[in-house]
Amino acid sequence: MAEDFDRILDECIDRINRGDGLADCLSDYPAYSAKLKPLLQSIHDIQKACTFVPSADAKRAARQKLHAAPVKRQPGTPVLSFFRVISTPAAWAMVAVLILAIVGTLMIQTVFNQPRLVPSSDGNFAFLISDDPGDIDDFEYLSVIISGVRMQRVGSNNWLELTPEIETVDLTQVQGEQFQEIWRGHVPAGQYTRVRVNISEVKGQLESTGQIIDIKVPSGTVHMLIPFEITADMVTVYTFDITVVRTANDGTYMLKLQINESGARQDPKLPG
């Protein structure tokens, strides 16, 4: 019996948490009404006394911080254990093999692969993400996860690759003139022809229904084919402007590149 009552009380608490009224809960359990009423009344009084909804500004600011926060990288192996292991002959043999493997890999990478660029706050290149309005108002938030950006130089088959320092951008927070810088660092000067942005995931919450939806990006990349120049003495700021649009056919959403709003501009380097 006590278990039944606990279960009914539990169900009523769930209903109250969802916004149901006290009277509705009581009317559904007339046999327990006398026992339930004072307990449910206590819940009502407690929740009323502690009512607190943070301001929309506080919530927005916290969301912005969350989306702008870089994710901590995997911690490295502790130095102490490394020295313990390295003191054995077998470890030395393994180190020799490892060094040969690393040198070999580096050589292969230089010949065949694209170099990975290193971020730096005083670099000559910055990559920004921005959002043209489109149908972004349909969303409470729209998170785009960018796994990489690749750029191709004129006359070269190789791609330069940069790994975003900030991988997740909420497009609702970078509308119009707003933007999110996702990488800054040194990039070899020269003429570039293509930029390819790899997008691993796009997820958003619809404002009207609260539903969380996935947006597919065909082949997982968005690319831009307009040439631009990177110089050593100026900072080239490249803005990649993407927008979300609702398709006319089935009401699903897709990401589109806004070519008119995207591209490079050059700013003077700040003395540092």
Added chain:
Amino acid sequence: MSRSNRKSAPTINEHRIQLFALYEEYYDRIARYVYVHIGDREEAADIAGEVFLKALTSLKSYRERGVPMQGWLFRIAHNLTVDYVRKMNKRRPVPADSVVLLGNDDPAHMAEKNIAFDDVSEAMKQLTTEQRDVISLRFFGGLTSKEVGRTLGKSDGAVREMQRAALERLRRIMGVQT
């Protein structure tokens, strides 16, 4: 050859997406949960934001292992709240009844709310730690009893029993008439 149907563990990106989705639903609840423990609205809103940042930077250490992500967020909220209270106590000892709640409402209304808040706060102090945890997660965090159970490592039945006992005690302390 048939392919394995075994579902692989969620990647860190999947956890991150899940965290961002939970932010929209749980930011307010976590702020309320913190507010009930510290009685300061602005600080509660700040700490709620900190909870999500902390979760984001600790995603690598998050493994579901029966605890839902929302439960993990409340654990972080609990730890940050304890840290905050400890820090405030070190800075200047403030008696609970001197805590003033700030707001934009008129002073008389705010005074009434402060009294009601203090009454609940005092009543909550008379519960056991476990009962207090259950009530906080259930009424202010909005978790289901199943989620509370998974968060605290208790069975659903134990949570339901604790919440009934806690409510009966609160009712007696706060003097709700039958």
